[in-house]
Amino acid sequence: MTSPYLTALFLSRTLWGGVPMTLVFAISVVTGLVMLVIFRYTSNQQAVKLAKERLQAQLLAVRLFQDQLPVVLRSYGRILRGTLRYLRVAGGPFLLAIVPMTLLIVQLDHWFGMEPFRPDQTFLVKAQFAPNAPLDEATLQLPDGLVADAPAVRIASDSQVVWRVAPAKYGAYQVNLALNGQTFSKTVVVGSNMPRLSWLRTQSFWEGLLSSAEPRFPKGGPIESIAVIYPARDIAFLGWQWNWIILFFVLSMIAGFAFKGILGVEI
Amino acid sequence: MGLKTWIAAAGILLAGVVVYRAFSHRSPAHWEGPQRLIVLGIDGMDPDLLQKFVQDGRMPNFARLMQQGTFQKLTTAIPPQSPVAWSNLITGMNPGGHGIFDFIHRDPKTMQPFLSIARVEPPKHTIHLGSWSIPLGSGTAEQLRQGEAFWQILDQHGIPATVFRMPSNFPPVKTRSVTFAGMGTPDLRGSYGTFTYYTDDLMTATGAVEGGEIVAVQPENGRVTAHLPGPENSFRKGSPPATADFTVDVDPTQPVARFTLQDQEFVLREGEWSDWIKVKFTLVPGLVSVEGISRFYFKQAHPRFELYVSPVNLDPRNPALPLSTPAGYSKELAEEIGGPFYTQGIAEDTKALSAGVFNDAEYLQQSREVLNEHRRIFDKEFPKFKNGLFFFYFSSLDLNAHMLWRAMDEHHPNHTAESAAYAGAIEQFYTQMDQVLGEVWPKVDEHTTLLVLSDHGFAPFYRSFNLNTWLLQNGYLKLKDGADPEQGEYFTNVDWAHTRAYGLGLNGLYLNLRGREKDGIVAPGAEAEALLKELTEKLLTVRDSGHTVITRVDSAEQAYSGVHTALAPDLIVGYNRGYRAGWKTVLGAFTRDVLEDNLNPWSGDHCMDYTLVPGVVLSNRPMAAAAPALTDIAPTILAEFGIAKPQSMIGHSIFPAAAIRSQNQHVRSQSQN
DSSP, X not given: OOOHHHXXXXXXXXXXXXXXXXXXXXXXXXXXXXXXXXHHXXXXXXXXXXXXXXXXXXXXXXXXXXXXXXXXHHHHXXXXXXXXXXXHHHHHHHHHHHHHHHHHHHHHHHHHSBOOBOTTOOEEEEEEEOTTOOGGGOEEEOOTTEEEOSOOXXXXXXXXXXXXXXXXXXXXXXXXXXXXXXXXXXXXXXXXXXXXXXXXXXXXXXXXXXXXXXXXXXXXSSEEEEEEOOOBXXXXXXXXXXXXXXXXXXXXXXXXXXXHHHHTOOO | OOHHHHHHHHHHHHHHHHHHHHHHHOOOOOOOOSOEEEEEEETTOOHHHHHHHHHTTSOHHHHHHHHHSEEXXXXXXXXXXXXXXXXXHHHSSOHHHXXXXXXXXXXXXXXXXXXXSEEEEOOSEEEEETTEEEEESOOEEEEOOOSOOHHHHHHHXXXXXXXXXXXXXXXXXXXXXXXXXXXXXXXXXXXXXXXXXXXXXXXXXXXXXXXXXXXXXXXBTTEEEEEEEEEEOTTBTTOOXXXXXXXXXXXXXXXXXXXXXXXXXXXXXXXXXXXXEEEEEEEETTTEEEEEEEOEEEEEOSSSOEEEEOOOEEOTTSOSSOOEESTTHHHHHHHHTTSOOOOSSSOSOHHHHHTTSSOHHHHHHHHHHHHHHHHHHHHHHGGGOOSEEEEEEEOHHHHHHHHHHHHHOTTSTTOOHHHHTTTTHHHHHHHHHHHHHHHHGGGOOTTEEEEEEOSOOOEEEEEEEOHHHHHHHTTSSOBOTTOOTTSOSTTTTBOGGGOOEEEETTTEEEEOBTTTSTTOOBOTTHHHHHHHHHHHHHHHTOEETTEESEEEEEEHHHHOOSTTGGGSOSEEEEEOTEEEEOHHHHTTOOOSOSEEEOOSSOOEEOOSOGGGSXXXXXXXXXXXXXXXXXXXXXHHHHHHTTOOOOTTOOOOOSSOHHHHHHHHHHHHHHHHO
8 A cells, every 4th residue: 555655745746836836826925915905005995895885785686686577687787887887996906907917927937937958858949030041051059068969950931940959967058059250149947946947039129028038139130039948837736737827816816815804905 | 705714715625625636546445465466468478489588598587487486378369369368368258258259340230340349439419510510418438348357356355456558448447446548549530540651752652551641742942731630520520530730841951850730849850759749639629629649750851751650649648538547547657757658559550560651670669669668657657566466568579579570480471681680679579578577576575476478479470361252262252243352342342142151350250140140141040050060161171282271260159158159250260370361351352362472561470270379377376277278367366366256257266276265364364354
């Protein structure tokens, strides 16, 4: 029979995914609290309270007068109007929170959304060139610890060159792409912990803002972007594997609802 | 709700999930007796080859087991085909009891053939809306083997069991034991494995081949755009196959390419295999999809483009059809060994070799990778074994003896100088089995019984006997007027109104019996008896340049017992060593000649006279049975745990009765305590 200690260990590892889960939990709870406070001071709490009470009154009317169809139908109409009124008074502050939340998620995704490569795991380095750039002249310069284990694939129709690289040992590396005397670098991390990862380095402002943690390439250069696709990180929680963003949303909402009474916030 | 209420609610939810996950993981049995039983099921291990390799000093662990324990030939099934043989082992019954008589059965009412082990069916009722079909209900996967499996009986007695890749167990029967389906498990297309081969070689014939499909592609600016065929889309009228699109960008000069399939990209050099690639087939956009896994083999980049894609296997991490008990075990296993693995019942792609898509070296590479996968799983699972039963199945000896016998046999008509380079391949697979046995040895103590067994042995397959052509030439089967015998598949030109007998499957001969077959003409009773006698006598006189082709013919009535005997072929044809049913006759087609050289790479076989291809049984304990048979294995396993065999089992324990009695007493005393 399986040792109860092993069973407990198995259960604990699948129920609570170690350090990443702890960090996601802590960040979610803090975010939930902060969002609650922001909502408290950016919303008209009296108006929110009034909108909720009116909704509750109409819900009560539906229950009390369920045998009187005209009353029920009128109440449903008022519930619809009340819901729109609630969204009007609460929606603004919620929308206000979306911008910092999006930027927060983008930043956190560099830690929680991806895993570094393992030493036994080959990966692709994909360079997007400007149209008509001389693909044949591009060379990938790899540091000690990384080796190209297949010839480059030149795809003229897409202005792309793809290299397959095999890591030999742990480390944070710079791979350099040389072209026409210029060098373009990109970070690659081979490891087992939870470093900040950037899968893309690009010229584009928006792509850089939403997907990269590295300085942008100069505009108009021959290299538009260099990408490496890290494996997605799943976090164990309650026996299932989750994308961290789902956990973050659910846990921050639970935290918000749990603390709204203590902080006296009407949501 | 206040904070306390929220915390309490979260606590209750968490506790609920913990309890659910703990109990839904694996159901531990309660038996804690000391007796352990390890069974290594090695498909196709031949007693003569085993003894030869042992004598050559290539299998030291088997030599030790033979020396310290016992080794006997194991009487196989009638006919000695793997699904039949393993069903004998699983149920302790012969085919009359478990209902598996051949790889292929037919429905006498429609005369349509079907695979004997399992049936995967789409929903029975659908509503059609334009080009769409809305299924009412879900499809089913049904196992066709009848009778209780021995591990189900162990389960009823609370004895834990792990049974890995047992043939004829798809979908796995309901049990609390840990089991994984084996031979008979289909690919995502519902076949026993259908590869896809893409080429721009205009000289290659395209279309369906046995076990595969050859697709013509045309590179444009170095890019090949292609579709990987998947399962039938029952949501579409006519159920066309769902497809997954992919592109291959071949470097203009280097032998390397980038593959893009859905959200995955990978680079392969010429001659390289990909890892398992997840493939998603959309049945209803945005609503219904099904996932499988495939491996890509980039055979050639220049000058010709040649790409092999493996059959789309069920993904053990998210199987579209049941693969294991408990259901989550397949996912757990994939996580433990670091990724998905072959789940189709016959993983070695023998069909790709037969179709000329693989050469010997490529087939061997793929076959070795299959065995490596199985050994990785074995290495993870076996150390966990503590008590009860551990069964592990290996397919490699069987499939490689089928495909590479010609390499070591100079008399084979398909033995060539090129194939002779692989003359040692079968021996290498035997030595790998010896290494597995070496891993098992340290765990074999006084409380452990070890059984190493095979379902049948092996023999060369030099010449094909085309039973339907023989029946045609001898007046038992008639074709429609003017029909060309060599045209048409599956009895399409047969004149059933004047046909008295037909062959189907590897060993089956059926009478066209009135009241049973759709257009039967042979009267049951005396007429049928006389015809069976006549056919038997004539078949036994068939000669090939003086050599006897058929050494025995068994009638179902004499060979089988049990409630399903009526579904059996009327005669089971037992071929001599060197002979087997021809490829075309198996599926109801005809050839010009009754006897032909077998030039297929499939060059070794066992579907012949069962007395000529016994399996093996080895144990660390002395055996009492003088002539053990496959049907004895289930009673033996039950007896090892002190369980009386059910009446339906026809065999007996192969071990001495005294030892069983003492174990019975031990188990009883354990249970009383």
